[in-house]
Amino acid sequence: MATKKDASIRSTCAPVRKRVRKRPKSGRRKGSKSPKHAIRIVNEPTCQHTFSEQQFLGLQVTANGVTLPVQNTSLTTLLSYAIMNHGPNPILAVLEVSPNAIQFAIDQKYTVPTGSMKVINPMHFLKWTRLTLTTESGGSASSADVYFQSQY
Template sequence: MRSNKSKSRCRHQRRKRHGHKKKCRTCKIRCKIKVRTRSGIRFKSKHYKKIVLSGSDTVLPSQDTSRLTVYSYAVVNHGDSPVRARVEIGPTPNNFAQDQEIIIPPHTTKAIVPIRFLRLTRLVLNSEDPEQPTAVDVYFQSQTNR
């Protein structure tokens, strides 16, 4: 039996917390709790591999950042041409505004973090030299308390 107020506690007198699906010694029932880290923070990462860029804009899929506490993009430039990375934020999937923009020199890694908040966030990439394509890896990493 679980309390309606807190899914992570049993109803027995001690109110012990359980890691995940363990039998409570006092209640003899299974508690269905999702595993969390000790601090209660969850980490997520998405990796976009070997994106080849030319002179036109390459738009990565938008991320729903409405429930995330901290999030950022890391761009690894593997090519010989600088890359322009621009973070855009938007309230809907059709409307985006520019937030941050950086230039990533050849063979370097840079992190880019939005400074403003709206529900959706996406990254737009483009090679500074349209005649010389370059390849990048992009990581979107986030933390949340849920």
């Protein structure tokens, strides 16, 4: 039986102090006491990144296929599916995207050989994303672990 684990980590970036050279203004008055070149410190706004992960471990993949839950990826800036094939047969991984979580179009299709890992990223942006795994060899089952990771 497959297990699903959720993890979410939030990190905040500290303000960045940056040195900027100030160029002399043209038409400066003669005898002005301000230096021609000054350095000023600029505080840039803090950045926030949210990392989210879902693990689907011990999936039993057959010719009928295993479809993972649909993910709302509308707010993500980066997302990846890592598929690890632990079974004796190659796995076909199909990544699909959808505007409405009902009608899906194939975005990426990869074969994951036995004992290896593939990372899949969508090429097209739509609100919903899902992954379907099937075995290539017809009736023989295989096992896999899938990690869905996103950053916003």
